[in-house]
Amino acid sequence: RDRILLEAMTFYAYHGVNSWERQTGQWFVVDLWVELDLRIAGQTDSLADTVSYSDLFRTVQIVVEGETYNLLETVAEAIAQRVLARFPVEAVWARVKKPAPPITHAVLKGAAVEVFRTREDRLPG
Numbered sequence: 001r002d003r004i005l006l007e008a009m010t011f012y013a014y015h016g017v018n019s020w021e022r023q024t025g026q027w028f029v030v031d032l033w034v035e036l037d038l039r040i041a042g043q044t045d046s047l048a049d050t051v052s053y054s055d056l057f058r059t060v061q062i063v064v065e066g067e068t069y070n071l072l073e074t075v076a077e078a079i080a081q082r083v084l085a086r087f088p089v090e091a092v093w094a095r096v097k098k099p100a101p102p103i104t105h106a107v108l109k110g111a112a113v114e115v116f117r118t119r120e121d122r123l124p125g
Contacts, residue, residue: 001090002038006056007031011064015075018102022068027099028075029110030060034083035091051087059086064096072096072113080117091118 009032014025034051041050063078079094097112 001035003033003035004038004051004053004056005031005033006053006060009057009060011061013064014068015064015070015072016098016102017070021102028064029097029099030064030079031095031097032056032060032079032083033093034087034089036087036089051089056083056087059083060094072098072111073115076113076115077117080115080121081123084117084119084122089119091116093117 009030011028011030012025013028014022015028016022016026034056036051038050041047059082060079063082064075067078069075069078076094076096079096080092083089083092083094093114093116095112095114097110099110101108101111103111
């Protein structure tokens with residue numbers, strides 16, 4: 001399958017179950033790939049035959065920096081659903097990571113959630 005990948009998009013946002021996370025915010029890192037047939041774009045060299053990286057980035061940014069959610073799962077699902085609704089892609093994979101999750105006495109590089117959704121998984125609306 002052909003894919004477009006956007007790696008390590010970094011946003012400051014206010015997601016989390018703790019009230020201080022929702023008030024002070026923290027950094028989130030998002031990786032995204034979308035599946036679509038890129039053969040025509042590879043032949044025509046035309047943006048009209050693919051999906052704009054900039055448009056994908058802005059769509060993720062709107063989700064992550066927009067509404068506040070408790071769970072990373074909800075952020076990832078919202079990204080996947082928004083991408084499926086807006087772009088002619090067959091599938092989307094999104095990873096949402098908190099580089100500094102609030103886990104007492106934990107030493108780790110982050111906590112993340114990944115979702116994979118296909119066009120058939122798109123929610124109505």
